[in-house]
Amino acid sequence: MGSTMLVRSKRDWEMQECDATPEASYLDRRRLLASMGFVGLSGLFPAGAARAADRDPNADKYPAPRNTTFTLDRPLTSEEDATTFNNFYEFGSHKRIWRAAQQLRIRPWSIVIDGLVEQERTVDADALIARMPLEERLYRFRCVEAWAMAVPWTGFPMKALVDFARPLGSAKYVRMETFLDPERASGQRQFWYPWPYVEGLTMAEATHNLTLMVTGLYGKPLPPQNGAPIRLIAPWKYGFKSVKSIVRFTFTDTRPVSFWETIQGSEYGFWANVNPDVPHPRWSQATERMLGTEERRPTQLYNGYGDQVAPLYRDLQDEPLYM
Ligand SMILES: Nc1nc2c(c(=O)[nH]1)N[C@H]1C(S)=C(S)[C@@H](COP(=O)(O)O)O[C@H]1N2
Ligand SMILES: [Mo]
DSSP: OHHHHHHHHHHOHHHHHOOOOHHHHHHHHHHHHHHTTSSOSTTTSOTTSOOGGGOOTTGGGOSOOBOTTOOOSSOOOOHHHHHHSOOOGGGOSSSOOTTGGGGOOOSSOEEEEEESBSSOEEEEHHHHHHTSOOEEEEEEEEOTTSEEEEEEEEEEEHHHHHHHHOBOTTOOEEEEEEOOOTTTOGGGGOTTSOSSOEEEEEHHHHTSTTOEEEEEETTEEOOGGGTTTOEEEOTTBOGGGSOOSEEEEEEESSOOOOHHHHHHTTTOOSOOBOOTTSOBTTBOOSEEEETTTOOEEEOOGGGGTHHHHGGGGTTOTTSOTTO
16 A cells, blocks of 8 residues: 555656755655655654644745735734634634634645546645745635625635646636545534535636635735635635635536535525625625724625626626625
8 A cells, every 4th residue: 555655646747846845855755654654753853843744845935925916995904803703614603713723634635626627637735836826915805794804815816727727618617625524624514514615616707817726814824714725715706705725626517506505595696796785685785894893894896896807797797696
């Protein structure tokens, strides 16, 4: 079994393309050998040093250069508020899941790219992130529950991931799936939810300049509670579209049915674009509450990104674009 593992690891071209530092590949090799029982790791690291298995080979990429084309109309939310008030149902159906989310093991993390692509493949998240152009963007964020924040995300345009995936011309949507690990994620033991969490975008949405694959927050690698190691951010849509901790991208010609659409399709649809004039069936969307300050602000159409995204929907006016 050990030798099978070694061969597979050697053949994995994506891993070879990873521009990891020599030190990192040395550590990876040590880790592989250790996992096969050939060496002990205990003596290798001084007390208190991070375990090799937890080391982020991209840590030196943070903070990434800020893309100054994205500006805010409001103060940044504090890091503490953005990282201690979260929605991540895998770890509980309340907002204080950040401690429980530390259970998530983000390394190693495999991502499957499949469906309507030239070639299906599996990539290591660290190797994928290593080859992507990381930048920081200040974005507004709006949850369908009417709380909002303004934060510095680090990531890369989803367009770069789509180019990497090489989808066929027949692909119309990207379906994204979160990990499934009920042992670590207690929320996933709540069997009445349709795990794993699923979301989807049209190809036009996925390749839009605003659509970000996020790997960091506040100039640091993304913490587990915010969706490490890699999540979506589509800032003109309600927050539930921005799926966390992704393990699979499937290119398809069939519109994906999301986690929330499965649970309550009359309240959470495929498009979910922010609109102050279209209330949720159970509450108004006219205003939003900023995390931390509790300040009330008027909700903006497309969360204020209409000048950039409205053209995506010009020929879709018969669709329920705002739920
Ligand atoms: N896998 C997964 N992704 C998810 C969720 C979730 O429960 N599970 N919640 C969504 C919702 S409703 C919101 S508002 C945002 C919250 O992101 P944040 O915790 O980084 O603010 O994540 C979205 N992505
Ligand atoms: Mo949300």
